[in-house]
Amino acid sequence: PPVVNSGDCVIDGLFGAGLKEPLTGGFASLVRYINESGAFVISIDIPSGLFGEWNPEASEDRIVKARLTLSFQMPKLAFFFAENAKFTGETKILDIRLHPRAIAETETCYYLTTAENIARNIRHSRPKFSDKRDYGHLLLAAGQYAMMGAAVLSAKAALHSGVGLVSVHSPRCANLILQTAVPEAIFSPDKGENHIEEIPVHPRYSAIAIGPGMGCNETSVSALMHLVKEIRQPLVLDADALNCIAREQSLLRYLPSHTILTPHIHELERMFGPMTDDASRLKCITHVATKYDIIVVLKGANTAIALPDGTIHFNSTGNPGMATAGSGDVLTGIIGSLLSQGYSPEDAAIIGVYLHGVAGDIAARESGEEYITASDIINHLGLAFKQIKSYQV
CATH class of the missing domain: 3.40.50.10260 (YjeF N-terminal domain)
Known part of the structure; x- marks a missing residue:
């Protein structure tokens, strides 16, 4: 040669x-x-x-x-x-x-989400004569002593994604933090002083998001088990809610149809065992989504969303600067907000992940990837919505 x-x-x-x-x-x-x-x-x-x-x-x-x-x-x-x-x-x-x-016309199980897909499915306007109750009421069960930042970030993200009302269910020690950091949210005190011991089930909530900073002690596992057996509302589980499932695998059998799970790779492996590469992880979430009739959002570069019909939707937005503490809590708030507004679980997951990535991309363009924090993603959600809605289909 x-x-x-x-x-x-x-x-x-x-x-x-x-x-x-x-x-x-x-x-x-x-x-x-x-x-x-x-x-x-x-x-x-x-x-x-x-x-x-x-x-x-x-x-x-x-x-x-x-x-x-x-x-x-x-x-x-x-x-x-x-x-x-x-x-x-x-x-x-x-x-x-x-x-x-x-x-x-070519058959496939794999799709790449683009701006055109999202622009077709996102709601572009709100009626002039509307009320906050028209945009849903999200219950967010999150936080424990020394981990209230996750609840704050998730609640702020939900409120900045269009939901009408957010109730944050947290231990009693969270009262001053939440009332100060997120005055727009309603504080729902748990009977526990430092961690969640029960999660209220009430028809007034349009959707429920559980997990950020919650902890996964025995009382939290028990509270989650009771809730999934009782609720009828759309549900998104993240962070410690997934760690509760890792401790009590039988929870999977009780999840309502089309529940959304949002693990990163380590949470996925805690639930389903070690995997050697991304290809095996993709096969795992495909199997889990179809077996349990749920939606699995595997977070990472080109976040993969496995739907119950066996299809996988890869995300096309986001950047390495979003690999930062609290980024997943923000995504939970966004998806919970969209569920509360009446989006289907499939659309809430796909649009939520795309929107989260666009906000991160705008933040990176303005300040650089190294600068981004979870709060920066929240602060750019408004521009992300505007960018998507301005796309000409």
Whole structure:
């Protein structure tokens, strides 16, 4: 082969997305030679040796490591898995003008949420003669002693996402904090002084969100068990509510249909056991969503939303600056707010995740990824709504 060094550029078009077997022989040797050269590698459509979907036997010395992948029309499923980032590098999607009807008629379980999808489904106006009760009443069960920040962030996010009323159910020690930090919210005191011991079930609530900063001691697990057996309202579970499920797996059997779970990868693995990579996590949430008739929002880059019908919706907004404390609490508030306003659980999850990402992207553009905190995401929700509603469908 020609001499290739770090000052060169290699255009990789050896194999495409249809590859079925790992590279061997001379092809594998060529891949190793390219990878060891230090050259700037641009892969066309997909790095040679990488399968378009699942890569259970991926070997670093048999897959080209690109710095830039120029893929055609839409991303490959493999691009959404963190373990493949070392092969794809930065990815850019090139429109090669495949016919929209042909794309629409192709069967798939996987979808990428775009601005057009959200603009079609978000509500663009409010009636002039409307009342706060027209926009729902969210019950947020959150917080414990020394963890009230999560409840504050979640409540603020809900209020800034359009809900009419928010009641925050927290231990009695939270009274002064919540009344001061979120005066727009109603404080619903628990009988417990430092942690939640019971969660009220009342028909006046349009939706219920549980978990941020709540803790997962025995009384919290018991309170959650009682609630899921009794409620009829839409429900979103996050953070310590998921840790309660990890402690008491039987809770899954009692979850109301289309309950939304919003785990990050560590919470997912606490509930369902260790997993080696993002591909296995995706298969896990698909199985769980269909088995229990629920919605699982696996948070991360390109957050994956598994629906009960077996489909997966990947998010296209957000940035690494959103990997910060409290970001998930904000998402819980947004999704709970949308549920309270009457959005279906599927739409609340998909729109909520997209909106959360747009707010984070606006914050990053203004101040940089390193600067972002959860409060910055909340503070940019208004601009996020405006951006989505201004999109011309």
